[in-house]
Amino acid sequence: MQLFYTPDINPKSPNYFLNEEESKHCIRVLRLEKGSEVQLIDGKGSLYAAIIQDPHPKRTILQIISVTNAFNKRNHYLHIAMAPTKNIERMEWFLEKATEIGIDEITPIICQRSERKEVKVDRLNKIITAAMKQSLKAYHPVLNEYVTFKQFLTKPFEGQKFIAHCENTDKTNLKAELINNGKFLILIGPEGDFSTSEIDEALLTGFKAITLGDSRLRTETAALEACFEVNFLNR
């Protein structure tokens, strides 16, 4: 069934007006007619069922017939802060896959060894939105503006905090540490890994060092592995 992302929907209104672009897509491209059913997600957990009341090519009117709140709400909260990859396509596919598998918040962090010093959040958000629609998720993962590693460490976080790095030091792993149904924050470094001073700062700020297995993983693969592990362990 056709799905529309409608973050501006008013839960109290019996109707929703598709904007010009969506109306055109709905009526001219998909050729949906009066009475056809569509789905709406607001990105905040609500999934609406609606039918086309007035199939106008510029201002289609939908009638809301039912709403499901907290649709497929996950039983935990995952925030991954990762250094954006040198080749941004690699971060893009991480965002697509993480949205499919399950993630709540992403923050791009610029580290000492980051080759990429900035990211265009708007473009990345479009990829998240497309993946959210494709995988029928009612919650839109939050993508924060990029910050430096140092700035990020000053932000408070109520939950378990982990840093995945490649230095040969004492490490634990998520299987051993993770407390189910909690809030988790995981730091993933750039292609050249975190610097030792960054690792030390994180440990001093209450992060635990973890390993994601014996394989040498690319930045975006490590981030996805962490996302897999957290979702899998919370099943």
Added chain:
Amino acid sequence: MQLFYTPDINPKSPNYFLNEEESKHCIRVLRLEKGSEVQLIDGKGSLYAAIIQDPHPKRTILQIISVTNAFNKRNHYLHIAMAPTKNIERMEWFLEKATEIGIDEITPIICQRSERKEVKVDRLNKIITAAMKQSLKAYHPVLNEYVTFKQFLTKPFEGQKFIAHCENTDKTNLKAELINNGKFLILIGPEGDFSTSEIDEALLTGFKAITLGDSRLRTETAALEACFEVNFLNR
């Protein structure tokens, strides 16, 4: 350290001759000199340490100084048979990521609902080789020629066999079923899922139906999720 993939290496020979392309890369591009150390992987589990004996731009001679056999040998065997994705790039990144995380054998299977009816295995193999080198794996995953789903089911397999599909039927999951350190074969369907007749055939052939979680996953994401779960459960 520079790594070369040398499937033709003779374990008994004290030397290895880089071919013209590799020699040029080694000497002209990387500007490595006599005495520099490099690593060689044969794709069959052996990792060699070697030094440059004669830095010839067309026929560099390496001297083998040590060999590690069964380097990072994994404790299980994973064969994923998947329908190639309509957009082949999606299968390409699956192969890259699965190689990083850990996989032994891949077979593209053409299913009733496959939109893509063929794949160029040579190109896909290059991606596997690059990922193997990047993630320092001594074993080269085997990519088989594509076959039809029906043909594939006639091939024997000694190990646990699973089919991941989206139909709403009785299913188990890998966490409950997987016997550690074994051999595993997992079937992943095309964008439109396996047909009910394909699912029935698989069940009759001894495959167990599994779920990979509640999320609606793309073909390549489902295949990677299966790869992740098998590796994670075998840790």
